[in-house]
Amino acid sequence: LLxxxxxxxxxxxxxxxxxxxxSTEGHIPVAVVEGVAEGASHERAxxxxxxxxxxxxxxxxxxxxxxxxxxxxxxxxxxxxxAIDDDGHLRWKRAxxxxxxxxxxxxxxxxxxxASDPDRLRALRPTGEVVWDRTLGGPVDHGLALAPGxxxxxxxxxxxxxxxxxxKLRWKRPLGARSFGPVAVDQQGTTYLGSQDDHVYAxxxxxxxxxxxxxxxxVDSGVLLTEQEGxxxxxxxxxxxxxGRVAALxxxxxxxxxxxxxxxxxxxxxxxxDGQSVLALSQGPGSALHNLDAQxxxxxxxxxFPFEDSYADAVAPGPLVDPEGRVFIGTLDGVLxxxxxxxxxxxxxxxLGRPEGLPALSDGGLLLWGTSAHRLLAFTxx
Numbered sequence: 001l002l003x004x005x006x007x008x009x010x011x012x013x014x015x016x017x018x019x020x021x022x023s024t025e026g027h028i029p030v031a032v033v034e035g036v037a038e039g040a041s042h043e044r045a046x047x048x049x050x051x052x053x054x055x056x057x058x059x060x061x062x063x064x065x066x067x068x069x070x071x072x073x074x075x076x077x078x079x080x081x082x083a084i085d086d087d088g089h090l091r092w093k094r095a096x097x098x099x100x101x102x103x104x105x106x107x108x109x110x111x112x113x114x115a116s117d118p119d120r121l122r123a124l125r126p127t128g129e130v131v132w133d134r135t136l137g138g139p140v141d142h143g144l145a146l147a148p149g150x151x152x153x154x155x156x157x158x159x160x161x162x163x164x165x166x167x168k169l170r171w172k173r174p175l176g177a178r179s180f181g182p183v184a185v186d187q188q189g190t191t192y193l194g195s196q197d198d199h200v201y202a203x204x205x206x207x208x209x210x211x212x213x214x215x216x217x218x219v220d221s222g223v224l225l226t227e228q229e230g231x232x233x234x235x236x237x238x239x240x241x242x243x244g245r246v247a248a249l250x251x252x253x254x255x256x257x258x259x260x261x262x263x264x265x266x267x268x269x270x271x272x273x274d275g276q277s278v279l280a281l282s283q284g285p286g287s288a289l290h291n292l293d294a295q296x297x298x299x300x301x302x303x304x305f306p307f308e309d310s311y312a313d314a315v316a317p318g319p320l321v322d323p324e325g326r327v328f329i330g331t332l333d334g335v336l337x338x339x340x341x342x343x344x345x346x347x348x349x350x351x352l353g354r355p356e357g358l359p360a361l362s363d364g365g366l367l368l369w370g371t372s373a374h375r376l377l378a379f380t381x382x
Contacts, residue, residue, distance in 0.1 A: 023089060023090040023091075024089065024090075025090045026054045026055050026056060026082070026084075026090050027052065027053075027054060027055075027088050027089050027090065028052070028053040028054065028055055028088075028375070047338050047346055047347025047349070047382060048338065048347060048349075048367055048379035048380050048381060048382060049379060049380050050349070050377060050378070050379055051087075051088070051366065051378045051379060051380055052087065052088030052378050053088070053375045053376065053377050053378070054082070054084055054088050054090075054375065054376045054378075055374055055375050056076035056078050056080065056082065056374050056375070056376075057076065057078035057374060058076040058077030058078030058079070058099075058374055059076070059077040059356055059370070059371075059372050059374060060074060060075070060076050060077070060356065060357040060370025060371060060374065060375070060376055061077070061101055061102075061356050061357055061358075061370065062074060062075050062100060062101065062102045062103035062104070062142070062357055062358060062370065063103035063357060063358035063359070063360045063368075063370075064103075064357070064360045064362070064368045064370070064376060065103060065104045065105055065106050065112070065360070066106065066360075066362045066363040066364075067083075067106040067110050067112065067126060068106075068110045068126065069126075070085065070086040070362070070363060070364050071083055071084070071085060071086075071091060071126065072084050072085075072086060072362060072368070072376075073104045073106060073112050073114075074103070074104065074357070074370065074376060075096070075099075075100025075101075075102070075103070075104060075114060075116070076100070076370075076374070077099050077100075077101075078374075079095060079096050079097065079098060079099060079100075079116070080093045080094060080095055080096060081093065081094045081096055081100060081104060081112070081114050081124070082376075083112075083126075083128060084376075086362060086364045086366065086378075088378060091128075092127070092128040093128075094124060094128050094130070096114065096116040096120070096122065097116065097120070098116035098117035098118060098120060099116060099117045100114055100115060100116045100117075101117070101139075101140070101141050101142070102115060102140060102141055102142040102143070102144055103142060103144070103358060104144075105144055105145060105146050105152075107146055107150075107165065110125070110126040111123055111124070111125060111126070111131065111165070112124045112125075112126070113144065113152060113165075114144075115136070115140035115144050115154065115156075116140075117139055118139055119135050119136045119137055119138055119139055119140070119156060119157070120133060120134070120135055120136065121133075121134055121135075121136055121140070121144075121152075121154060121163075121167075122134075123165070123167060131167075132166070132167040134167050136154060136156035136157075136161060137156055137157060137159065137172075138156040138157015138158065138159060138178075139156065139157055139178075140154060140155065140156050141155070141178075141179070141180045141181070142180065142181050142182045142222060142268075142358070143155025143156070143160075143179050143180075143181070143182065143183045143193060143222075144183075145182070145183050145184070145185050145191075146185070147162070147185045147189055147191070147205075148185070148187060148188070148189045148205075149189060149205070150164065150165045151163060151164060151165065151170065151189070152164075152165060153183055153185055153191045155175075155178075155179035155183055155193055157178055158174060158175050158176070158177055158178050158179075158195075159172050159173065159174050159175060160172070160173045160175060160179070160183075160191060160193065160201075160203055160207075161173075162205075162207060170207075171206070171207035172207070173203050173207045173208075173209065175193075175195050175197070175201055176195055176197030176199060176212075177195050177196040177197035178195070178196050179193050179194060179195050179196070180194075180196060180218075180220040180222075181193075181194050181219065181220050181221050181222025181223070181268060182222035182223070182268055183222065183223065184222070184223045184224065184225035184237070185225075186225060186227050186235065186251065187227065188204075188205060189204065189205030190202055190203065190204045190205060190210065190251070191203045192223040192225060192237055192251075193222065193223055194215070194218075194219025194220065194221065194222055194223055194239055195218075195219060196218040196219070196220065197218075198214055198215055198216060198217055198218060198219065198241065199212045199213060199214055199215065199219065200212065200213045200215060200219055200223060200237070200239045200247075200249065202251070202253060210253070211252070211253030212253075213247075213249060213253055213255060215239060215240075215241040215243075215245060215247060216241055216243050216245050217241030217242045217243030217244075217245065218241060218242045219239050219240070219241055220242055220266045221239065221240040221241075221265055221266055221267055221268050221269055221318070222239075222268050222269075223237055223238070223239050224237065224238040224239070224268070224269040224270070224271065224278070225237055226238075226271055226275065226294070234250070234251070235251050236248055236249070236250065236251075236256070236294065237249040237250070237251060238269050238278050238294075239269075240265035240269055240280055241265060242264045242265060242266055243260075243264070244260050244261045244262050244263050244264060244265055244282060245258055245259070245260050245261075245265070246258065246259050246261060246265065246269070246278070246280055246290075246292065246297070247259075248278075248294065248295075248297060257296060257297035258297065259292065259297040259299075261280060261282050261286075261288075261290055262282070262286045263282035263283060263284050263285060263286035263287055263288070264282060264283055264284050265280055265281075265282050265283075266283065266316075267280075267281045267283070267316050267317060267318035267319075268317075268318035268358065269318065269319075270318055270319040270320065270321050270327075271294070271321065272291065272294075272321060272325060272327075272341065273321050273322070273323065273324065273325025273326075273341060274325060274341075275294070276293065276294055276295075277291045277292060277293060277294055277300055278291075278292045278293075278294050279291055279292075279318075279319040279321065279327060280292065280319075281316055281318055281319055281329055283316050283332070286304075287304070287305045288302050288303060288304040288305060289302065289303045289305075289319065289327070289329060289339070289343075290302050291343060301342060301343035302343070303339065303343050303345075305331055305333075316329070316330060316331060316332050316354075316355070317329070317330045317355055317356060317357060317358050317359050317369070318358065318359070319359075320359035320360070320361060320367065322361060322367070322381055322382075323361075324381075324382065325340075325341035326338055326339065326340060326341065326346065326382065327339045327340075327341070328359060328367060329359075330351075330354070330355020330356075330359065330369055331355070332354050332355075333354075334350060334351050334352075334353060334354050334355070335348055335349065335350050335351070335355075336348070336349045336350075336351060336355060336369060336377075336379075337349075346382075349379070351369070351371050351373065351375075351377065352371065352373040352375065353371040353372035353373025353374075353375070354371060354372040355369045355370070355371055356370060356371060356372050357369055357370020357371065357376070358370075361381075362378075365380070365381050366378045366379065366380065366381075367379040367380075367381060
């Protein structure tokens, strides 16, 4: 059963900051991390510098979210939500009673929302106090997003839920199967999401199913929405399947183009810096970073990674594009890589584990990755 939100007041595990000195728990000096990295077999190229690393006791598979005052929030498989300053020092951590596989989201008031196994969603104040805690009826992977009207959208198990930010349930829409990837919400409150029943769904702000489109394979990459406020261009949707198909859709559900890239696509897609291309990271045999024209699907350039063939069953984090159009990815051989907007290699940096967390660009301009070695890594931009 879906549980009603519970109001909770719990003392902090670690001080929330304020006038107290920052905690050194988890913080790793750059010299220590770099000392290990320099011994790796990969050539280092000039580019972003490692600023700090923060160590937890579990893998980090979600994306770090930026909040007010530069605070970063992320979950770890050690069962905690962490709040750290942008210099990598701990503010507080909160036990969740389960694993947060996905990413927290932060609203304009600084309230943090985080989902954890088996089926819980919590709202926390910027100080770490729990505001409410409720059950959802199913597990949440990466399907948590803010929505207009002070609402949340949550893909939990095989359902899409709309919640008020007080935790109250507004509606529930059953889907064909579990949704794994990120969901997208447009300015009218319509939610677009992929499902493991091979479809992309559009559900409007009332919970009514508008349309669904078959993709020919599980849509674990989620849905990418291109919608810019004030733009005269109509918004578009992009989705990919684990059979290697990428498709562009209108918000009305029309397939504008589709292309087969020949290898599994399980990572989130990204839009190029100029908005003219879509970036897709395929994996397993035939693994590559593809740049596709957003209007036609024509391949502009491709960078291949033959060493990824041995990681066919693993999921790499998707591409990250910085404000200058440079593209960053984490490959499953344990290396972070940077490319120009034309696909030229600019930078490589080894890590102490596979980059598993979805990459993020902080409000302060830091490039952030979580790894299988239990660390959140922060790099400067170029």
